[in-house]
Amino acid sequence: MRASLVLSRRDLDFLLHEWLEVETLAKRPRFAEHSRETIDAVIDLASRIAVEHFAPHNRTADEHEPHVVDGRVQLVPEVAAALRVFADAGLAAGTLDEELGGMQLPQVVAKAVTTWFQAANIGSSAYPFLTMANAHLLVAHASPEQVQTYVPPMAEGRWFGTMALSEPQAGSSLADITTRAELQDDGTYRLTGTKMWISGGDHELSENIVHLVLAKVPGGPAGVKGISLFIVPKHLVADDGSIGERNDVVLAGLNHKMGYRGTTNTLLAFGEGVHTPGGRPGAVGYLVGEQHRGLTYMFHMMNEARIGVGLGATALGYTGYLHALDYARTRTQGRPVTGKDPAAAPVAIIEHADVRRMLLASKSYVEGGLALGLYCARLVDEEQTAEDAADRERAHTLLEVLTPIAKSWPSQWGLVANDHAIQVHGGYGYTRDFPVEQFYRDNRLNPIHEGTHGIQGLDLLGRKVVMGGGAGLRVLAEAIAATTTRAAGTDWADLAADLDALTADLVRVTATLWSAGDVDVTLANASVYLEAAGHVVVGWLWLEQVLAAEGSTGDFYDGKRQAARYFQRWELPRVRPQLALLESLDTTVLRMDTGWF
Amino acid sequence: MNIVVLVKQVPDSGSERKLDSSDNTVARASADNVINEMDEYAIEEALTVKESQGGEVTVLTVGPGSATDAIRKALSMGADKAVHVTDDAVHGSCAVQTSAVIAAALQQLEYDLVLCGAESTDGQVSVMPALLSERLGIPHLSGARKLTVEGTTVRVERQTDGGYWMLESSLPAIVSTWDTINEPRYPSFKGIMAAKKKPVETKSLADLGVDPASVGLATATSRVLDFAGRPPKGEGVKVADEGDGAEKLVGYLAAQKLV
Ligand SMILES: Cc1cc2nc3c(=O)[nH]c(=O)nc-3n(C[C@H](O)[C@H](O)[C@H](O)COP(=O)(O)OP(=O)(O)OC[C@H]3O[C@@H](n4cnc5c(N)ncnc54)[C@H](O)[C@@H]3O)c2cc1C
Numbered sequence: 020m021r022a023s024l025v026l027s028r029r030d031l032d033f034l035l036h037e038w039l040e041v042e043t044l045a046k047r048p049r050f051a052e053h054s055r056e057t058i059d060a061v062i063d064l065a066s067r068i069a070v071e072h073f074a075p076h077n078r079t080a081d082e083h084e085p086h087v088v089d090g091r092v093q094l095v096p097e098v099a100a101a102l103r104v105f106a107d108a109g110l111a112a113g114t115l116d117e118e119l120g121g122m123q124l125p126q127v128v129a130k131a132v133t134t135w136f137q138a139a140n141i142g143s144s145a146y147p148f149l150t151m152a153n154a155h156l157l158v159a160h161a162s163p164e165q166v167q168t169y170v171p172p173m174a175e176g177r178w179f180g181t182m183a184l185s186e187p188q189a190g191s192s193l194a195d196i197t198t199r200a201e202l203q204d205d206g207t208y209r210l211t212g213t214k215m216w217i218s219g220g221d222h223e224l225s226e227n228i229v230h231l232v233l234a235k236v237p238g239g240p241a242g243v244k245g246i247s248l249f250i251v252p253k254h255l256v257a258d259d260g261s262i263g264e265r266n267d268v269v270l271a272g273l274n275h276k277m278g279y280r281g282t283t284n285t286l287l288a289f290g291e292g293v294h295t296p297g298g299r300p301g302a303v304g305y306l307v308g309e310q311h312r313g314l315t316y317m318f319h320m321m322n323e324a325r326i327g328v329g330l331g332a333t334a335l336g337y338t339g340y341l342h343a344l345d346y347a348r349t350r351t352q353g354r355p356v357t358g359k360d361p362a363a364a365p366v367a368i369i370e371h372a373d374v375r376r377m378l379l380a381s382k383s384y385v386e387g388g389l390a391l392g393l394y395c396a397r398l399v400d401e402e403q404t405a406e407d408a409a410d411r412e413r414a415h416t417l418l419e420v421l422t423p424i425a426k427s428w429p430s431q432w433g434l435v436a437n438d439h440a441i442q443v444h445g446g447y448g449y450t451r452d453f454p455v456e457q458f459y460r461d462n463r464l465n466p467i468h469e470g471t472h473g474i475q476g477l478d479l480l481g482r483k484v485v486m487g488g489g490a491g492l493r494v495l496a497e498a499i500a501a502t503t504t505r506a507a508g509t510d511w512a513d514l515a516a517d518l519d520a521l522t523a524d525l526v527r528v529t530a531t532l533w534s535a536g537d538v539d540v541t542l543a544n545a546s547v548y549l550e551a552a553g554h555v556v557v558g559w560l561w562l563e564q565v566l567a568a569e570g571s572t573g574d575f576y577d578g579k580r581q582a583a584r585y586f587q588r589w590e591l592p593r594v595r596p597q598l599a600l601l602e603s604l605d606t607t608v609l610r611m612d613t614g615w616f
Numbered sequence: 617m618n619i620v621v622l623v624k625q626v627p628d629s630g631s632e633r634k635l636d637s638s639d640n641t642v643a644r645a646s647a648d649n650v651i652n653e654m655d656e657y658a659i660e661e662a663l664t665v666k667e668s669q670g671g672e673v674t675v676l677t678v679g680p681g682s683a684t685d686a687i688r689k690a691l692s693m694g695a696d697k698a699v700h701v702t703d704d705a706v707h708g709s710c711a712v713q714t715s716a717v718i719a720a721a722l723q724q725l726e727y728d729l730v731l732c733g734a735e736s737t738d739g740q741v742s743v744m745p746a747l748l749s750e751r752l753g754i755p756h757l758s759g760a761r762k763l764t765v766e767g768t769t770v771r772v773e774r775q776t777d778g779g780y781w782m783l784e785s786s787l788p789a790i791v792s793t794w795d796t797i798n799e800p801r802y803p804s805f806k807g808i809m810a811a812k813k814k815p816v817e818t819k820s821l822a823d824l825g826v827d828p829a830s831v832g833l834a835t836a837t838s839r840v841l842d843f844a845g846r847p848p849k850g851e852g853v854k855v856a857d858e859g860d861g862a863e864k865l866v867g868y869l870a871a872q873k874l875v
Pocket of ligand 1: 183184187188189190215218219276279284467468469470471473
C-alpha cells in the first residue's frame, strides 16, 4: 500500500487489530456478519475514496468559500461529486441497523472510516457526518413513523441533516434559547426564531435538509428543562415520501470562517413568513419524543458526537504531522552540529534534533489521540453490545468520564501538532503554498464547537468525576490500574509506576477540590483539571500501545516505543505542577476582579 | 451472457517491488499485493455488459492462496462468483505455461465473453489474451477503449497511438481492455458484505487435468536471468540567470530535443 499523507493505515491497523482486537466483536450477534476481511475491505474503501475524491478538493473548497447567488448557496462542484461517491459506496449508512439500510458496523470501525475523511477533507466530510448524527438521534428517540420517513433517505445519502441548537445569544448556555414552538390543532408545531452557526444549514447538495431543532414550547418550565426537540425539514415530506411544500425556514446569512470553509455555516430564520406552508407562515415542526426532553435526547447522542469531534481534531493533527514528516525528510538545510564543513552537502532537516523534537511530540499527540478516540468508540460498542449487563454498565460509566477528554484533549494537542507542522516547514509553512496552514485553521474550530474547552472542563470536574458517588473516577482508576499491573516485569514498569502515582494524585486532588466548601473555588480551574486528567489518560493509552507492541520488532514498533518514552519523559511531567496548583485551591484567577483588567 | 474476467494479483506498482534473489521470480510474499489495476477496467466492463444484457460474471484467477484478496475485491465490486486456480507447481511459470492453465480452467466454464486487462503491471508481457485466443480457438480483440455486445456479436474500438480501429467478431471471444474504456466503480459497503457469501471454487492442476511437470520454473519457455532497477535520477542541471536565463533555458531544451 502506498504510504499516504492523509493518515497512517499502518497505525490504524495496529490500533484496530493488534491492540483493540476489533475482530472479536464479530462474536456478538449484532456484528456476526463482519470479519477481519470485511473490516479491512471497508477501511480500504474508505481510504481510497477519501484520498481520491475528498483530499484533492480540500484546498479548492477552502479557497472558494460558499457564497450566495440568487438566494442559493454555491459551493465548488467537487463537494457534491465527492459526496455522491461517498453515498453510492453506501458509506452513509455505516452503523445503522440493516433494516434501515445500514451495515451494522461496529462503532470503532465506523469511526476509523470517518477519520479517513476528516483527515482528507474536514469541510466536505462534515455533511455526511452531521447527517449520520442526526439519523442516529432519530433512531434512538423518534417515533417509528418518523424514523421510516427521515432515516432511509439519509442513509442513502439523498437527504442531509443538521443539528440546530445554538442561537446568536445562546451557545454554551442553551438554557437561554428563545426559538418558540407552538402546538397546532393537528398535532404539529409551528416554529419561530433564529438559529446561529448551523453547519450544513443550507446548500443544494441534497434533495432535502432535515433540521433537528431545539425550541421552547410556551408555558413550559424555565431553563434547560423546558427545551424540546423538533424535526423541521427544509421541504415538507408527502405521505409517499416525496418532496412537498417548501417549509418556512430560510437562510438569513452565511458565516465567513477561519477554516472548515467547505462546510456552509448558516444563520437560519424560522417562521419569518418567507414561505407559507399550508397557506400561512411558521416553520412546520414535528416533536421528537416528549415535550421538554429535547436536551436529554440531544445529550444522549453527545458522547458519540464528541468522540467524533475529538477524532476530527486528531485527524487534522495527524495529516499535518505526516505532511511535516514528509517535508522534513526532503527539505535540506544546514549541517550537523558536529560537521560544519561548508563544502559538505546540507542535510535533510529531520537530521536536526530540534526538528525531530517537534515531529516526535506531534507523533505522540496524534497517535495518542487516535488511540483515545478509537478506545472510546470501542467503549460505545461495549456499552451497546457487551453480553454482560455489568460490562455494559462499566463501559457506560468509563465512557461518560472519558468523553470530555476525548473531545478536548485532541482539540488542544492535535492543534499543537498542526502548529509544529507549520514550524517544521519554516517560512514555507506560513505560506498558502503548503497545506499545513489550512490544517491549523481548520483545527482551530475544535476547541470551540460541540462544547468549548471550558465547558468540557466543567463537565469533567463538575459532573463526570463525581457522578454516582465518584463512580466515574473510580472506574477510570481501575482501568488504568489493570493496565499498569500488566506492565509488571516489562521494560515499561517505570511508566506504569509513574501512571499509578499520577492517578493516585488525581484522585486525591479531586477529593481536595470538592472539599473546598465553595463550588466557585472547586470549579475555578476546571480547565487545568481537564488538561491534567487528559495527559494521564493518554499516558495510560501509550502504555496500552507499547504493551500491545511487546515482542514485535521493526521500525514501526520501535517508533511506538520511542513515542511512549517521549510521552513519559516530556509530557507526563507537565501534570504534576498542574495537580499541585489545583491542590492548593489557587484562587488567583477567581479573585481577579473584572474591574482590574 | 456468461462473462469470465481474468484477474491477477500483483505487487502494488505504487510501492517497492522486488524480485526474489533465489530464482528471479516476483517476490510476492513480501509485497503489498493488490488487484492488477488494469483488471479493474475489465471487471467494470463485465459488470456494465451484465447490467445491460443480463447474465453472470465469473472471476478467474491463477495465483497463490493470498490471491483471494483480489478475488474478494472483484466480488465486492459486483462479480457473481469466482474460480481460483492455486497450485504450488505453478510457481515461476512463464506466460505460455500460464496460458495453458487458464485455458484449461476456461474450458471447464461456460463463457460467451472473456475479458482481461491489456497488461499486468508485474510482468508486462501483454500476450495472455493472444495466447488464450490461440489455445481456445476464439477471436481476440485487443486493446479495447469501447465495447458493445449485440446478440452474438461483439464490437470494440481498438485504441492505437494514432486513433482507433473498429473491430467486430462473433462470440465467444476474448477482449482485452485499456484504462480508457471506463471508470471502475468502487466496491460498495453492501458489495463487501455480499462478497463474503459468493461462491469461490478452488481448483488444483489435477482438477484441471494439467500435468504439473508441464508448468513451473523448471520447464518455463523463458526465464529472467538478471535484472536492474532504473538508475537513480541524476543531479539536475542548474541554469543561472544572469539576464539571459530564458535564452539558456530554451538552449537547454533544444539541446535535449524537447522543443
Ligand atoms: C464553525 C462552527 C460550526 C458550528 N456548528 C454548529 C452546529 O452545527 N449546530 C449548532 O447548534 N451549533 C454550532 N456551532 C456553535 C457552537 O457550538 C458554539 O459556538 C459554542 O457552543 C460556543 O457558543 P458561543 O459561540 O455562543 O460562545 P459563548 O458561549 O459565548 O462562549 C464564549 C466563551 O465563554 C466561555 N464560557 C461560556 N459560558 C461559560 C461558562 N458557563 N463557564 C465558563 N466559560 C464559559 C466559553 O468557553 C468561551 O470561551 C458552531 C460553531 C462554529 C464556530
